[in-house]
Each structure stands twice: as structure tokens, then as C-alpha cells.
Amino acid sequence: KAGVTQTPRYLIKTRGQQVTLSCSPISGHRSVSWYQQTPGQGLQFLFEYFSETQRNKGNFPGRFSGRQFSNSRSEMNVSTLELGDSALYLCASSDQGATYEQYFGPGTRLTVT
Amino acid sequence: KNEVEQSPQNLTAQEGEFITINCSYSVGISALHWLQQHPGGGIVSLFMLSSGKKKHGRLIATINIQEKHSSLHITASHPRDSAVYICAVRYGSQGNLIFGKGTKLSVKP
Numbered sequence: 581k582a583g584v585t586q587t588p589r590y591l592i593k594t595r596g597q598q599v600t601l602s603c604s605p606i607s608g609h610r611s612v613s614w615y616q617q618t619p620g621q622g623l624q625f626l627f628e629y630f631s632e633t634q635r636n637k638g639n640f641p642g643r644f645s646g647r648q649f650s651n652s653r654s655e656m657n658v659s660t661l662e663l664g665d666s667a668l669y670l671c672a673s674s675d676q677g678a679t680y681e682q683y684f685g686p687g688t689r690l691t692v693t
Numbered sequence: 694k695n696e697v698e699q700s701p702q703n704l705t706a707q708e709g710e711f712i713t714i715n716c717s718y719s720v721g722i723s724a725l726h727w728l729q730q731h732p733g734g735g736i737v738s739l740f741m742l743s744s745g746k747k748k749h750g751r752l753i754a755t756i757n758i759q760e761k762h763s764s765l766h767i768t769a770s771h772p773r774d775s776a777v778y779i780c781a782v783r784y785g786s787q788g789n790l791i792f793g794k795g796t797k798l799s800v801k802p
Binding site: 683 | 726728733734735736737738741779781788789790791792793794795
């Protein structure tokens with residue numbers, strides 16, 4: 581089976597712009613979770629989608645949003661980008677939900693200038 | 694406050710040494726994960742455990758529920774084990790993962 585894929589791998593945006601990141605889970609996996617990783621805060625949970633429904637949400641402002649499509653592919657969107665949004669954004673998929681073993685994608689490195 | 698503490702933050706070892714990384718958490722959990730992250734960012738899930746001990750090759754993970762503590766051991770360490778090892782816990786059956794800051798391991802040949 582192909583692993584979790586994320587596109588794009590690298591992205592440079594300007595403050596105030598918005599960005600959309602994509603995650604394709606392992607075939608058959610219905611759960612997709614998103615995480616932000618920064619040098620200062622480490623890894624932090626953003627949200628989890630399961631069968632197109634948001635099941636859990638971390639402590640991030642409303643500028644961070646996501647969705648999941650019927651084929652389990654997921655997107656996350658960040659509006660009105662701030663310098664502090666520069667980070668590695670990782671998604672992970674699981675066949676039974678985020679409480680089970682997760683398989684991580686390679687991440688999207690976002691730089692906001 | 695639900696926290697995850699890892700120690701040490703940084704660890705340098707010689708090839709062949711036995712390595713232990715520790716993780717402590719503050720309240721009862723439903724599961725604990727050990728993750729490995731190589732330079733470049735990719736994360737691999739090594740273990741998920743809620744009790745006892747698991748072994749995979751040269752890696753062993755243990756958890757003591759009463760003491761709220763887990764350890765990751767690497768036997769006969771090798772330079773390819775150089776990576777950041779991250780402990781993450783889940784509080785409650787549907788809670789999200791909370792991560793430790795990671796332990797950066799460097800194994801010298």
C-alpha cells in the first residue's frame with residue numbers, strides 16, 4: 581500500500597495570505613489527523629477528521645480549519661497567515677481513528693515571510 | 694494540567710551502547726506512543742502501548758501505569774538510530790495526542 585502523501589512539500593507565503601495543504605491517507609484509512617510542529621512548541625494537535633466529520637479539535641484559532649472528502653482525502657486551510665504559522669504541518673492516518681496507531685506523512689514545510 | 698516530560702533532552706552515545714529514554718506524564722492515560730523522527734521531518738510510529746512491555750527488534754518499550762512512566766530502550770545502538778524520539782500520550786478514549794518535547798539521540802560510530 582502507498583503511504584500517506586502530503587502536498588505540497590514546501591511552501592512560501594506572505595503574511596496575510598491564505599494557504600491550503602492536502603493530505604491523502606493510506607487506502608482504506610478513514611481517520612486523518614493534522615499536527616503542527618515548531619521548534620518552540622514542538623508537536624501540537626490541530627484536528628481529527630473521521631468519515632468526513634471533525635471529531636476532535638486542538639487549541640488553535642479559527643484561522644485554522646479543515647475538511648475531509650468522501651474519499652478520505654483531507655485538506656487544511658490557514659487564513660490570514662502570520663509569521664508564527666511557519667511550521668512543519670504533518671498529517672497522519674489511521675484505519676480506526678486517532679486513538680489507534682497512526683501513520684504519518686512526510687509533512688509540508690510552510691514558511692511565512 | 695496534562696503534561697508530558699521527556700528526559701534527557703539530548704543524548705550522545707557510542708555505537709553499541711544501551712540507551713534509555715524516559716517519559717513521564719501527569720494523570721491517567723488511555724495510551725502512550727513512542728515516535729521516531731529523522732532529520733527532514735518524517736515521523737514513524739514505533740510503539741503504542743497501554744500496559745506492560747513491547748519489543749520490536751532492538752527496541753523495547755515499557756510502561757508503568759502506577760508510576761505514570763514509560764521508557765524506550767535501544768539495545769546495541771547504531772548510528773542509524775540517530776533521530777529525535779518523541780513520547781505522546783492520549784487522555785481518555787477519544788482525546789487527542791499530547792506530545793513531549795522529544796529526545797535528540799546521536800549515536801557515534
